[in-house]
Amino acid sequence: MNSADFTSDAFIAKMNSYLKSHLSPSRYEHSASAAETCRRLAEEFGFDEKLAFFTGLVHDIAREYSKEELVKWASQDGMPVRDIDLDSPVLLHGRAGAMVLKKEFGIADKEVLDALSAHTTGTSGMKTLAKILFVADYIEPKRKHITPEFLAGLEGLDLDGMVYAVLMGTLNHLASKGKSVAPEALELKKELEHAE
């Protein structure tokens, strides 16, 4: 399926009903809100708004899978499932979601699949769509943890600047909880710091 098909009103309606019946109400609300925020960021940064909306809508399609389902789906993308992934299997929901989109819904668009795979931790080499989703997932208005000060700090930033702000917000949160950081997140941090 190409992007004109999977971003059509008919397919969006199909995904909406699928997500409503497979996600908790609050997760569905987060997904719909992330879709709107993706669309807004796409408009701001001159990206395909329909593609961004679709990606935001489906990004957590596998978020409520069991550990077994997460490992089963994520392992189909050809990348290893590592010990660090098994320690925090919820982090696999991006990779698992990409494989569900590909195998259950016939979506082969690499930029969409990569955006889903990367959204949980961030990674180096992210394309525009992955960056839009990474930011939107964190700042969509239903998120309780976002302060007006944080949002004000994003104003005027370019997309990489927003990704960096979101990444640092996540890393600071993990540090305050004493939690470990995925190596991909540190690679993204290094990449963004060297790009400045």
Ligand SMILES: [Fe+2]
């Ligand atoms: Fe997610």
Ligand SMILES: [Fe+2]
């Ligand atoms: Fe999310």
